[in-house]
Amino acid sequence: MNVMNNPLSMFDVKDKVALITGASGAFGMVAARILAGAGCKLVLVAGKQEALDSIANECREMGAEVTAINTRPTDEATCNGLVEQAVSAHGALDILVVASGMNKVALVNDMTPETFESVMNANVTQSWLLARAAAGQMKKQCSGKIVLVSSARGLLGHPAGYSAYCASKSAVDGIAKALGCELASAGITVNAIAPTVFRSPLTAWMFEDSEEARKVRTGFLARVPVGRLGEPEDLAGPLLFLASKASDFYTGHILYADGGYTAG
Template identity: 85%
Template sequence: MNVMANPLSMFDIKDNVALITGASGAFGMVAARILAGAGCKLVLVAGNQAALDDIADECHGMGAEVTTINTRPTDEDICNGLVAQTIEAYGKLDILVVASGMNKVALINDMTPETFNAVMDANVNQSWLLARAAAGQMKTQGHGKIVLVSSARGLLGHPAGYTAYCASKAATDGITKSLGCELGAHGITVNAIAPTVFRSPLTAWMFEDSEEATKVRNGFLARVPVGRLGEPEDLAGPLLFLASKASDFYTGHILYADGGYTAG
C-alpha cells in the first residue's frame, strides 16, 4: 500500500496484540479504551479485580478480544509470566503499555525510606522488568512497540513532597532513552508518554467548581499555554502514534501530553 496515497494506513493497528499493565488505573483505562477502539486484541493486567472486570467488559462491548490477568507486575517471574500468557493467548506481542505505578506524597523528612523505595520499585523496577520481558519476545518477532508512562514531573520538580515520584519518573525517562538506543536495531521502538494533569477518577475534584478546586486549578492553568486541563482523548493521538508504524523512526522520546506546561 502506498503510504503517501493513504497516510492513515500508518496508524492502523487492527488485530495487533497489546499488553497493558495497570489497566484499572487512570492511564491504563484510557489506553485500554483507545486500543480497543483501534481494533487491538488486549491483555489487561491489574490488581483490582472488580475494576479490571469493568474495563474488560467495556472493551468487550467495543468489539475487542480481551484476556484479563488479576495481578501486579511486582517481580521478574510475574513479568515474564505476563508475556508468556500473552503469547499463549494470542501468539504474539506487538505493543506493551506499562501504565502500572504509584505515588506517595510526603515532604522529605516525613517520608520513610520504605515509602521512597516502594515508589521507585513500582515506577522504575517494574517498568524495567516488563520492558525486559517484552523485549525478549519482540526480538524474536523482529518488531515491537514499548510505551512507558512517565510524567511532566520527570522533567520538573514539585515543592509539595514529590521527591520519590519525580525521581522515579526521571528514571523512567532514562530507561526510555537507553532502551530506545539498545533495541532500535531489533525493530523495537521504546518511547514514553508524559502527561500532566488530565481528567480521571483521581483528579475529578480539580475539575469541580468548589473554592479549593478553583484555586488549585487556576494556579496550575497559569502555567498551561492552551488554558485548560487535559482530557482522556488528549492521550489518544500520542498513544496511537507510538503504538503504530507511524512512529517507526521515533525511539527514545518522551512525548509530553501537557498543553505546553513543560515548554515555558
C-alpha cells in the same frame, strides 16, 4: 502500498496484540479504551479484580478480544509470565503499555526510605522488568512497540512532597532513552508518554466548580499555555502514534502530553 497515498494506514493497529499493565488505573483505562477502539487484541493486567473486570467488559462491548489477568507486575517471574500468557492467548506481543505505578506524597524529612523505595520499585523497576520481558519476545518477531508512562514531573520538580515520584519518572525517562537506543536494531521502539493533569477518577475534584478546585486550577493553569486541563482524548493521538507504524523512526523519545506545561 505507498503510505503517502494513504497516510492514515500508518496508524492502523487493528489485530495487534497489546499488553497493558495498570489497566484499572487512570492512564491504563484510557489506554485500554483507545486500543480497544482501534481494534487491538488486549491483555489487561491489574491488581484490583472488580475494576479489572469492569474495564475488560467495557472493552469487550467495544468489540475487542480481551484477556484479563488479575495480578501486579512486581517481580521478574510475574513479568515474564505476563508476556508468555499474552503470546499463548493471542500468538504474539506487538505493543506493551506500562501504566502501572504509584505515588506517595510526603516532604523529604517525613518520607521513610521504605516509602521512597516502594515508589521507585513500582514505577522504575517494574517498567524495566516489563520492558525486559517484552523485548525478549519482540526480538523473536523483529518488531515491537514499548510505551512507558512517565510524567511532566520527570522533567520538573514539585514543592509538595514529590521527591520519590519525580525521581522515579526521571528514571523512567532514562529507561526509555537507554532501551530506545539498545533495542532499535531489533526493530523495537521504546518511548514514553509524559502527561500532566488530565481528567480521571483521581483528578475529578480538580474539574469541579468548588472554591478549592477553582483555586488549584487557577494556579495550575497559569503554567499551561493552552489554558485548560487535559481530557482522556488528548492521550489518544500520542498513544496511537507511539503504538503504531507511524512512530517507526522515533525511539527513546519522551512525548509530553501537557498543553505546553513543560515548555513554559
